[in-house]
Amino acid sequence: MIDGAGGRVGGVYREWGAAGVPGAVLWGSVSGGGETRVLPDGCLDLLWSSRSGLLVAGPDRTAHLSRSAPGDQWIGLRLPPGTGPAVFGVPAEELRDRRVPLADLWGRAAAEVTERVEAALAAPGDEAAGVLTWVARDRLRAAGGPDPVGAHVAARLAAGATVAATAAEVGLGARALHRRSLTLFGYGPKTLARILRMRRALDLARAGAPLAEVAARSGYADQAHLTREVRELAGVPPSRLLAPATA
Template sequence: MDSGYEERPAAGLACAWRRSSPVATTGRVVPDGCTDLMWSTSGALFVAGPDTTGHLTTLRPGTLYGVRFGPGVGPSVLGVPAHALRDLRVPLAELWGRSTELEDALATATDPCTVLAEAARTRLRATPPDPLTQAVARAVRTSSVTDIADDLGLSTRQLHRRCLDAFGYGPKVLHRVLRFDRAVKLAWRGVAFADIAYRTGYSDQAHLSREVKDLAGVPLRQLVRP
């Protein structure tokens, strides 16, 4: 069995991924604004909701397959508001009901990611995400909550409620999480921390360090250590 983590493109989704190990492993999961649909070779079929803080998770020996939904997309697939899944891992049967057909297809598939992706795309065709959510995800990077609400014709309270439903967070927390995610991706590419702080809008490297420690639970250098 190949060990490690692999990611690949999946049409209409953020990505498909696979993590394998012949022994039990522990890893740190950090917030990225996304939700995931996962199936393990032990037979578990479940959903990971949007996280607000980093946490350690232990994986059993075997392979875990998943598809990831970008910020604001998960609720359209899963059928529940994102805040109902925040910081949770939930069996898919609690959301969709028992799906023997899907479970059988996963158990016999050469590539379970393809099965998960098609199940997700079928749901997305039936209930596509609200375009407003993607506009919010782009706008929180540079605009204030008041300006975003005004541009979208919403009150700040309405915007907050729409964000909770779509992302699991209010707009301010969404901004923090998405900025953190961009910073971590740059760090994995080997970009200098001071440059990361500048490119992602932190006031300085110390500000970046505080935010990473707060959201991930460990310093950035430790988070991206091989």
């Protein structure tokens, strides 16, 4: 999730579906310069940056502040919670709160992906984004698909289920679910639940619900609890996140 509260001025950002990678989202941006606040979402991203090349963005526990110069370009494939480890071949906890060059994970194989992306950038349309999708799709097939526990746990926690109830549904004890979650999401289920609850609350607020109602519907004790949680995870209060972005 990306938010303009960090100080981004201008720029263009868009998202669209990634065919063949269930639940994944492609996105592209051209920066207007400044700082962008990227909120935690339990996801891992495969990124191409005009400045840094191919990167892997690990799951963040708190907001990541991305600084760009005017005209910097980004293309990304955001993988749904629990899918990234099957694509990148490492546990999510090894990438937590990090931005890692793809070559550090895949070695020489990353050079082929870089060549394909750079060649596609010269073509019209979204060919470069298609390369990222193709890479993820092939890696998922080779891995036999993502761990199905990841999608189930993320879906139940996103819907507001408790960690205990979710563990029971997937047939795991509390410690086993915690270990599995570190591998799949980069952090334990309680942290993932907090992050997904914040996302659910912000979606409701952006749809026009008052914050007091948002807090009640999202499972917070009250509006003050909502504000504290958002501030801890996003670094700013809800009012700052919900303010219109600077044009």
